[in-house]
Amino acid sequence: MPELDVKAPVITPAPDTGTGKPVSVTALRKTYGAVTAVDEVSMEIAAGEFVTFLGASGSGKTTTLMMIAGFCEPDSGSIVVGGRDVTRLAPQKRGLGFVFQQYLLFPHMSVWENVAFPLQLRGVPKAELRRRVGETLDMAGLSAMSRRRPRELSGGQQQRVALCRALVYRPPVILMDEPLGALDKKLRDQLQTEIKRLQQELGLTVVYVTHDQEEALVLSDRIAVMRDGRIDQFDTPRELFERPRTPFVADFLGAANFLDGHLEERTDDHSLVRLDTGGLLKARPQADRGAGRVRAAVQPGRIGLCPAGDGFCTGTVETVTYVGTLVRVTVRPPGGTDPVRLELPAGRAPALGERVGLTAEPADVSVFSDPENGG
Template identity: 85%
Template sequence: MPDIDLMPSRTAPAPATGTGKPLSVKALRKTYGGVTAVDEVSMEIAAGEFVTFLGSSGSGKTTTLMMIAGFCEPDSGSIVVGGRDVTRLAPQKRGLGFVFQQYLLFPHMTVWENVAFPLQLRDIPKAELRRRVGETLEMAGLSAMARRRPRELSGGQQQRVALCRALVYRPPVILMDEPLGALDKKLRDQLQTEIKRIQQELGLTVIYVTHDQEEALVLSDRIAVMRDGLIDQFDTPQELFERPRTPFVADFLGAANFLPGRLEDQSAEHTLVRLDTGGLITARSQAVPDGARVRAAVQPGRLALCPPGDGFCTGTVETVTYVGTLVRVTVRPVGGAATELIRLELPAGRAPALGENVGLTADPANVSVFPDVLPDPESGG
């Protein structure tokens, strides 16, 4: 290993910016026997965009990532990176960066040597190699650990080394397959911040796979919510959470309450639903057939308490659970089914008492209306 300065500099060197390239996926399909794992998936990802594939096990998110990486050959469709068709190229010829959940570091190499390895394979001149490795370690806060070996590092530090190894040769796209899944929550939150910071500093195009909804919301510019090999909705985190287009998306991102009823009135400004409990709830305007059976969907954190008799329903507080900065409350609505409970998330300190009668209300902008078909809790691939 060449001589290096193990002391971090007072100011980090300015890295190259805008290294990410756009990626286009068209009609990507993969089957295994009679099972369709990915079904005609298409998307356009801009240069420098952070996109997450979000879904439960078997939804097709990892298979799609593996086809982009080249580890899995599609039955049909195309993958274009920066205007270059890579659909049939071997993984090493695509030039993409990959970060796995398992760190896969070379145990006999130091941190510096692990990070330098991809550049050595590409015959990068020594002076340039030193500069790039130094910049990348500095950016990840690992300069002082350059001489350590993986066994001398914590899990979070090892994952940062794995990230540096993928970043150091400035690939056009970085692919990440649940890279933080093995870490505890506090460390995972810290590394989420680091990953997003580095991605923005370098202008990286990132495709990230996770089943963790909160992680996807924190990191992503856009999220592809996947189910049964299809993309249910591909949108910004705010649009997905505030304006889900399907019951599955509403349920998967936030576990929405689905309140059964019948469409009573609609206009360009609002949709009015008569709930089975007797009350009226107002939603933002949506196209639903007159008189149709529907379910009004609203996230627990978008509900508020009001005096009994006001709002869209009155009920009795069944449970109150303290979870730190908020409390989770369930309310059994008057006139509801025996098993029906409405879930709320309220700021800590504003919890009602067990057995208290309360009213419930919601801003129409936060209420979606869907045909009366509940999402299948077992679905998701």
């Protein structure tokens, strides 16, 4: 294999690196003048866990990641990795791996040299360096391309090289800032599978940033949904999708339908909502027992069709859009309210203009107080 000829200071690795370590973030806060970018964010990430920060632009997800990495110093709060307080340490002293959206490969180096570079900086002996580079390239399916330059690789291959460069020294935590954002959907899907496989095989802790809901659901053990510098909900993908705790999470994760009405009955088993359209909708128990105005939320894929006059609502089919294995349908309820969106199997599409009833299982319906309307 080629030898590297790069003059650079040797980086001393953090103690006991090489396997996934837990990460503890406590009351992190970061302001820029009058703008609060991150506001008292706290979380516990287990060793070997894949956690994603998910949110729109400006939600605080990247700033939180940069504080963990050491590229951005918090105003207050603490960051502990594997029991070691790294809050005020320089990035190179934290022993963490980082994968950016931009590949940042050295154009004059081969794939092998790019991946070997972090080990050379750490003073790893040559025999060990060759072994670890070879193993890492094998895992990523890049051994046959080891002598190529970055310009000879596709975008997906370049991102795999960047991932290998972060993995090769077996850091306890890998931080990834939208690493697949510049790729097309097919390549993103392929690399999602590879990233998850490598993370599980090596037992690494991964903290990942994305604004792509599907990507977060596919990759993550848990997701922190962020908004305005805070965490709205930190939970498993299933809990976030099926049991959102706020209307924002319900809408952001699944583009939920929101149906307004009054809470007519509340028991330990269910909530009963009298919708503004006149129908009754049975839902999971409301989190609080307050009466008044409420908003019911149900995902498009959890609403079914039934005969007109049945279900919680009857309306007219306005649109039917074929998107491969399913159809997207909108149904207009009476009274000029917003249309209800459905996702149905492709063979079960209703006809345009047809009168249909809508139904949903209570376990699929969340109910939230509506403070803007007296709830």
